[in-house]
Amino acid sequence: SHSHGDVRRQERARRVLVFPLPFQGHINPMLQLADVLHGRGLAVTVLHTQFNALDPALHPEFTFVAVPDGIPADVAASGSIIPIILAMNAAMEASSAVHDVLASVLADDGQPPAACMFIDANLLAVQKAASALGLPTMVLRTGSAACFSCFLAYPMLHHNGYLPPKESQLYTPVKELPPLRVRDLFVTSSSDHEMVRKVLSRASETVRNSSGLVVNTFDALEAAELDRIRRELDVPVVLAAGPLHKLSSRSTGSSLLREDRSCMEWLDKQAVGSVLYVSFGSLASMDGAELCEVAWGLADSGQPFLWVVRRDLVRGSDGPGLPEGFDRAVEGRGKVIPWAPQQEVLAHFAVGGFWTHNGWNSTLEGVGEGLPMICMPHFADQMMNTRYVEAVWGVGFELEGKKERNKIAKAIQKLMNEREGELAREKARELKKKVAACLESGGSSMLAIDKLVEHISSL
Numbered sequence: 001s002h003s004h005g006d007v008r009r010q011e012r013a014r015r016v017l018v019f020p021l022p023f024q025g026h027i028n029p030m031l032q033l034a035d036v037l038h039g040r041g042l043a044v045t046v047l048h049t050q051f052n053a054l055d056p057a058l059h060p061e062f063t064f065v066a067v068p069d070g071i072p073a074d075v076a077a078s079g080s081i082i083p084i085i086l087a088m089n090a091a092m093e094a095s096s097a098v099h100d101v102l103a104s105v106l107a108d109d110g111q112p113p114a115a116c117m118f119i120d121a122n123l124l125a126v127q128k129a130a131s132a133l134g135l136p137t138m139v140l141r142t143g144s145a146a147c148f149s150c151f152l153a154y155p156m157l158h159h160n161g162y163l164p165p166k167e168s169q170l171y172t173p174v175k176e177l178p179p180l181r182v183r184d185l186f187v188t189s190s191s192d193h194e195m196v197r198k199v200l201s202r203a204s205e206t207v208r209n210s211s212g213l214v215v216n217t218f219d220a221l222e223a224a225e226l227d228r229i230r231r232e233l234d235v236p237v238v239l240a241a242g243p244l245h246k247l248s249s250r251s252t253g254s255s256l257l258r259e260d261r262s263c264m265e266w267l268d269k270q271a272v273g274s275v276l277y278v279s280f281g282s283l284a285s286m287d288g289a290e291l292c293e294v295a296w297g298l299a300d301s302g303q304p305f306l307w308v309v310r311r312d313l314v315r316g317s318d319g320p321g322l323p324e325g326f327d328r329a330v331e332g333r334g335k336v337i338p339w340a341p342q343q344e345v346l347a348h349f350a351v352g353g354f355w356t357h358n359g360w361n362s363t364l365e366g367v368g369e370g371l372p373m374i375c376m377p378h379f380a381d382q383m384m385n386t387r388y389v390e391a392v393w394g395v396g397f398e399l400e401g402k403k404e405r406n407k408i409a410k411a412i413q414k415l416m417n418e419r420e421g422e423l424a425r426e427k428a429r430e431l432k433k434k435v436a437a438c439l440e441s442g443g444s445s446m447l448a449i450d451k452l453v454e455h456i457s458s459l
């Protein structure tokens with residue numbers, strides 16, 4: 001009942017606010033962190049934008065507050081993440097809306113006093129509003145430590161001539177940030193370099209202005225990269241507290257799209273380790289011809305597969321538009337769904353490989369289940385995640401260049417049935433053990449959460 005909820009809330013001594021960037025890959029880890037902190041006795045208030053608004057019904061244990069985001073309709077409709085980040089921050093800085101909402105959230109005396117607010121690094125405008133109200137901020141980085149370390153190095157990368165990237169130097173090693181090459185550095189030759197530079201420098205500023213940084217990674221995965229961040233940043237704590245999806249008690253509940261659960265029954269009927277799970281995340285898109293090559297590559301591989309084809313996966317069309325004859329060709333062996341309960345799928349016994357775009361969450365989720373990967377990065381940090389998968393952890397390989405059905409079918413065979421895939425699978429199993437170790441009591445991520453809770457109570 002309502003009054004029972006109030007009583008329970010009052011028992012919690014402190015409260016944290018959380019404000020994710022409104023994209024799936026940023027929402028998931030923030031709500032997982034919120035769940036972990038709630039499990040440690042803290043009350044949680046979730047602030048969210050109207051754009052990609054969250055559904056409070058999915059988390060009855062949290063309080064939800066909507067914040068006007070001021071994103072112009074045409075920018076929102078573009079779906080392009082960097083312009084949306086910049087437009088949202090500009091609108092928030094131009095109005096007092098965030099300040100006013102925050103002030104009223106802080107004044108709510110039906111709630112325990114707020115210790116701090118966890119924000120996405122892309123919300124500098126929110127950091128400034130909190131700071132004006134005397135509320136400390138903590139940043140959750142939803143990408144890798146390598147990625148944030150690269151953000152910090154951005155001025156140096158420009159200064160030393162790596163950026164903007166030149167077509168002839170894409171494979172030049174960046175000796176300051178091994179094992180990255182120029183092509184792995186967050187940008188492509190078609191990026192709007194000024195926009196990228198602005199977004200990354202604002203993200204670094206958000207962290208520098210905050211009382212600590214939590215990175216969704218773990219020590220054994222990125223020790224050198226975490227060290228680099230700690231050397232370069234002067235903030236009270238830098239904690240590696242991931243993989244958050246493994247620490248959080250719930251695996252679902254923050255999907256913006258409806259999960260098609262029919263795939264779980266389908267997986268139940270497949271042989272152990274036989275299925276390739278294929279997903280390119282929540283944002284990546286391709287053209288109709290590429291979709292066609294992917295489809296026939298899957299069909300020609302002969303391998304069982306589960307493929308997520310979002311309604312907006314193909315640029316400029318509504319609906320998947322799979323090639324004629326495809327359904328018949330893969331009948332009984334392949335399944336296509338609009339959105340998956342991904343973490344459950346990856347943990348299913350039938351899944352033996354992951355063809356991914358290497359968004360950081362997907363990468364961590366694959367690593368957490370000990371799955372070898374075919375990597376097909378599209379943009380942002382996906383190229384560098386792929387580089388780490390291939391050259392550092394050895395748990396997969398990149399499918400480079402133009403998408404062609406023959407190449408795709410061969411890559412799938414290589415991953416699922418050949419020696420190279422077997423080696424990647426062995427490495428992936430080793431890495432899965434390291435994930436388990438960091439989550440045990442006394443493990444590095446559990447200690448990081450202890451330290452985080454202690455830090456929160458000191459604020």
Ligand code: UDP
Pocket residue numbers: 024025026028255279280281282283284308338339340341342343358359360361362363365
């Ligand atoms: N995801 C999901 N169902 C799908 C595809 C993706 O639940 O069918 C989730 C996935 O588990 C991950 C998130 O969406 O947590 C995607 O984040 P990621 O960083 O991998 O990529 P992005 O979408 O940001 O490119």
